[in-house]
Amino acid sequence: MAQWQEVTTALGPGQHTVVELVHYSVLLVNLAGRLYAVENRCSHDDGELDGGVIEAETVTCPRHGACFCLKTGRVLKPPAFEDIASFAVRIQDGRVQIHDEPNE
Numbered sequence: 001m002a003q004w005q006e007v008t009t010a011l012g013p014g015q016h017t018v019v020e021l022v023h024y025s026v027l028l029v030n031l032a033g034r035l036y037a038v039e040n041r042c043s044h045d046d047g048e049l050d051g052g053v054i055e056a057e058t059v060t061c062p063r064h065g066a067c068f069c070l071k072t073g074r075v076l077k078p079p080a081f082e083d084i085a086s087f088a089v090r091i092q093d094g095r096v097q098i099h100d101e102p103n104e
C-alpha cells in the first residue's frame with residue numbers, strides 16, 4: 001500500500017540528497033525553498049542522477065549528459081528519451097515526507 005515516508009535530512013535552498021524508498025531511489029532537491037523529488041535513475045542507461053549538475057530547475061546526468069526537469073521528471077535533452085518518475089513531497093507537522101509511489 002502506498003504511503004508517505006519521512007525524510008530525516010534537513011535541506012536548505014540549493015541543497016539535495018538521496019532518499020531510499022521501498023521501490024525507488026529518489027533525488028530530493030530544495031529549489032529556492034520548495035522541495036521536489038524525482039527518481040535517482042537516468043532513463044538513458046540507469047545511471048544515478050546524484051552527482052549531476054543541478055541548475056535552475058534541471059538535473060544533468062553525470063554520465064552522458066541527459067537533462068531532466070526536477071519538478072516533473074520530464075526529459076529535456078538526449079541521449080535519454082523517456083521521462084523519469086516524480087514524487088509528491090509534503091510537509092506534515094514540520095517534517096518532510098515523500099510519497100513512495102510516483103506521480104501519474
Ligand code: FES
Nearest residue numbers: 042044047061064
Ligand atoms: S546514463 Fe544518463 S545520459 Fe546516459
